[in-house]
Amino acid sequence: MVADGSSDREDALTDYRRMLLIRRFEEKAGQLFGMGLIEGYCHLCIGQEAVVAGLERALRPGDRRVASYRAHGHMLAAGMEPGRIMAELLGRAAGYSRGHGGSMHMFSPDDGFYGGHGMLAAQVPIGAGLAFAERYRRSNNITVASYGDVAANLGPxxxxxxxxxxxxxxxxxxxxxxxxxxxxxxxGLSDRAAAHGIPVARVDGMDVTRVAEAAETAALHVRAGKGPYLIEAQTYRYRGHSMADPAKYRTLDEMQKVRAERDPIARERARLVTEGLSEKTLKEVDAEVKEVVTAAAEFARASAPARPEGIAPALSAEVPR
Ligand SMILES: Cc1ncc(C[n+]2csc(CCOP(=O)(O)OP(=O)(O)O)c2C)c(N)n1
Ligand SMILES: [Mg+2]
Incomplete structure (x- = not known):
C-alpha cells in the first residue's frame, strides 16, 4: 500500500471490475441459453462473484486453479478470453475445447486454469496433483482447488x-x-480440514475485501512452503443449481433479501463511492464491461460451429498405439 491509499483503491476497482465482468457475462450466458443457443449444462455463479474475485488478488502468474462445473467465474478471473469462453458455451470451434467441451469442460493451462469438472469433488485430488508437481519442480507456485459445500462431504x-x-x-x-x-x-465443514492440522479461515464470501484479505494471508502461508490452508467462504447463489433448475427449494423472499442486503457488487460499489470514487469512473467501468460482454457474445454467435471431426484426428496422431 502507498501512503495515499491509491494502491488500495486500484485493487478495489480491479475487484469491482472482475465481479461485474463475471455477473454480466453470466447474465448474457443465461439469455443465450434462454434463446436456445447453449445446449447441455450451464451452471451460473451469479451472487458468488466476490469469492473468485477476492481470491484472484492473492494469485500470481504461474499459480493454478481447478474448480467445479460452476466455473465461468474462475475462468474469467484467471484472464481467459470472454469471447472464447462464450464460443465454447455455444459449441463453436473457436471455444477453449473447440466447442466439444461446453460449460463444464474448458481448460487453459497458459492461464493456470485446469477445469471445470463435472464429477463432484474430482477437482480436489487433481488440485493436490497440480500442487505436488509444483513442489517437485521447486517452484513457488500455488494451486487453488475450489469446491462446494456438498462436495466438501465427499471422500476424495x-x-x-x-x-x-x-x-x-x-x-x-x-x-x-x-x-x-x-x-x-x-x-462444521472446515473443521474436517482443521482435524488434519490445516489452518482454516472462515470469511464473508459476499465481501470481496474480506475474501482478498483472507486469500492474501493464506497464499503467503502456502507459498512459503508451510503446507495447505483452507478458506471457507459463506456465499449465496441467486439462480438455481443449473439453468434447468427453477430453485423451488428457496423462497423468492430469501433471495431478494440477500440481493438487497448483501449483494457483493452493490456493496462494493457503495463502498467505493463512500471512499471518494466518482460515479463517473464507476459508470465507465460498467460501460467497458458491458462492451466486453457484448463483443464476446457477438464473437461467439458469428463463429463457426464445432466440427464433428475436430478432436479425433488430432488425438489419433498424438496417441501412441
Ligand atoms: C460424484 C458425483 N455425485 C453426484 C453428482 C450430482 N451433483 C451435481 S452438483 C451436485 C450438488 C453440488 O453442490 P455443491 O458441492 O454445494 O456445489 P454448488 O452446486 O452449490 O456450487 C450434485 C449432487 C455429481 N455431479 N458427481
Ligand atoms: Mg453448494
Whole structure:
C-alpha cells in the first residue's frame, strides 16, 4: 500500500471490475441459453462473484486453479478470453475445447486454469496433483482447488486433506459455501480440514475485501512452503443449481433479501463511492464491461460451429498405439 491509499483503491476497482465482468457475462450466458443457443449444462455463479474475485488478488502468474462445473467465474478471473469462453458455451470451434467441451469442460493451462469438472469433488485430488508437481519442480507456485459445500462431504476431499497435510503441499482449499443446506452430521465443514492440522479461515464470501484479505494471508502461508490452508467462504447463489433448475427449494423472499442486503457488487460499489470514487469512473467501468460482454457474445454467435471431426484426428496422431 502507498501512503495515499491509491494502491488500495486500484485493487478495489480491479475487484469491482472482475465481479461485474463475471455477473454480466453470466447474465448474457443465461439469455443465450434462454434463446436456445447453449445446449447441455450451464451452471451460473451469479451472487458468488466476490469469492473468485477476492481470491484472484492473492494469485500470481504461474499459480493454478481447478474448480467445479460452476466455473465461468474462475475462468474469467484467471484472464481467459470472454469471447472464447462464450464460443465454447455455444459449441463453436473457436471455444477453449473447440466447442466439444461446453460449460463444464474448458481448460487453459497458459492461464493456470485446469477445469471445470463435472464429477463432484474430482477437482480436489487433481488440485493436490497440480500442487505436488509444483513442489517437485521447486517452484513457488500455488494451486487453488475450489469446491462446494456438498462436495466438501465427499471422500476424495477427505483423502486430499490427509495427503496435502502429510506432504505439506502448496494447496489452497476453498469451500464456496452457498449454503445448499446439505445433509450432514458432526462438526462444521472446515473443521474436517482443521482435524488434519490445516489452518482454516472462515470469511464473508459476499465481501470481496474480506475474501482478498483472507486469500492474501493464506497464499503467503502456502507459498512459503508451510503446507495447505483452507478458506471457507459463506456465499449465496441467486439462480438455481443449473439453468434447468427453477430453485423451488428457496423462497423468492430469501433471495431478494440477500440481493438487497448483501449483494457483493452493490456493496462494493457503495463502498467505493463512500471512499471518494466518482460515479463517473464507476459508470465507465460498467460501460467497458458491458462492451466486453457484448463483443464476446457477438464473437461467439458469428463463429463457426464445432466440427464433428475436430478432436479425433488430432488425438489419433498424438496417441501412441
Ligand atoms: C460424484 C458425483 N455425485 C453426484 C453428482 C450430482 N451433483 C451435481 S452438483 C451436485 C450438488 C453440488 O453442490 P455443491 O458441492 O454445494 O456445489 P454448488 O452446486 O452449490 O456450487 C450434485 C449432487 C455429481 N455431479 N458427481
Ligand atoms: Mg453448494
Amino acid at each position: 476431499v477427505a483423502e486430499t486433506y490427509h495427503l496435502a497435510a502429510l506432504w505439506a503441499l502448496p494447496l489452497l482449499f476453498v469451500i464456496e459455501n452457498n449454503q445448499d443446506g446439505a445433509a450432514r452430521r458432526g462438526p
